[in-house]
Amino acid sequence: MARLCRDRPQYFYSLDIMRGLSALSVVFFHWRHFFYHGSSPGNFVPQQLPLFSVFGVLYLEGGKAVSFFFSLSGFLFFWLYSEQIAAHRTSPWEFVVRRFARLYPLHLATLVAVALLQIGWRATHTEYFVCRFNDLYHFFLRLLMVSGLGWAKGLSFNGPVWSVSIEVFLYLVFFIVCMLNKRAWWHLLPFVIAGVVLISVGTGPLANGLVAFFMGGLSYSLFERVRLSGMSASRIYVVAALVGSL
Numbered sequence: 001m002a003r004l005c006r007d008r009p010q011y012f013y014s015l016d017i018m019r020g021l022s023a024l025s026v027v028f029f030h031w032r033h034f035f036y037h038g039s040s041p042g043n044f045v046p047q048q049l050p051l052f053s054v055f056g057v058l059y060l061e062g063g064k065a066v067s068f069f070f071s072l073s074g075f076l077f078f079w080l081y082s083e084q085i086a087a088h089r090t091s092p093w094e095f096v097v098r099r100f101a102r103l104y105p106l107h108l109a110t111l112v113a114v115a116l117l118q119i120g121w122r123a124t125h126t127e128y129f130v131c132r133f134n135d136l137y138h139f140f141l142r143l144l145m146v147s148g149l150g151w152a153k154g155l156s157f158n159g160p161v162w163s164v165s166i167e168v169f170l171y172l173v174f175f176i177v178c179m180l181n182k183r184a185w186w187h188l189l190p191f192v193i194a195g196v197v198l199i200s201v202g203t204g205p206l207a208n209g210l211v212a213f214f215m216g217g218l219s220y221s222l223f224e225r226v227r228l229s230g231m232s233a234s235r236i237y238v239v240a241a242l243v244g245s246l
Contacts, residue, residue, distance in 0.1 A: 012076075019072060022065035026160075028055055029062030038127025066163050067212045073167060074216020075223075077174055078183070082220075085178035095175055099168070104145075107161060111142050114158045131155040148205055166209040174213070185221045188214045 031049060035042040046052060046059050084090040118134045128134050131154075138156035141147040148162035149169060155162070173191075177183065191214040198207035222243070226236060 012079075015072060015076070018068070022068045022072075025058050025062035025065040027062070028058035029060075029065075031059060033130050036130050038125055039130055039132035040127065067208060069163070070167070070170070070209045070212035071216035071219070073170070074174075074213035075220045076216075077171070078178075078217045078220040081174075082178045082183050085175060086181040086183060088179075092175065092179075095171075099171055103164065103168070107145065107158075107164065108143075110158045111139075111161070115139065118157065131157060131159040150204070150206065162205065163209075166206055167213075169206070170209055170213045173210075174217075183217075183221075185218055188217045188221065192218065 032041070032044050032046075035044040046056065049055075049059050052059060081090060081095070085095070115134070118128050118131070121129045122134075133152065133154050133156040135156075138147065138152060141152055142157050142161060145161070145165045145168050147156065148165035152162070177187065177191075192211050195207045195209075195211035195214070199211065226239060231239070
């Protein structure tokens, strides 16, 4: 009977496809911004959007793909970095520099660009466009990448970066977990449970990110168990079907 290859994969092309589809879902969800009057929602009727019969679920629920991005990050970070951090082959400084180099230049460029565009818009309109809290306080929250951690009054400047600020916080939690070598599934599950509890009391996106990121970590833990078990292909399909159903 065919066995699963135990070699550690170098790349997950399937995750790239899923990442692309999820990004497209978010684009569909933000189509509603074309109907805004300044920072106020206009007469938005989803059923009148192009090809609603085909893409209706994306227009209405595409924003939930952000949770998938958190889960994807959890899976990829545990795959790429967890062993290195636990073995102290990746230092805190090296980890921070890698994340900073990947995220911050584009973040800063978009923040400045959107700030200038909002100033130009406000010069000829009574309200800002979509994101209304474009003051110095919120600019510094964006600059420090902490806008999604509960201190903002609402969306400001490059609004979608709220999710990146949550990711940055999750990277910090992830590094500490791996540095302490608490990577087993029973170490990760309490983070998911804590996030679910926080969601139930209305704490918002940060708790949702916590659940999704560590669900991604749990998914990687399951993947490694299956990969190393030598499980037959037929059994893998059964496990995949059960996980998908869950």
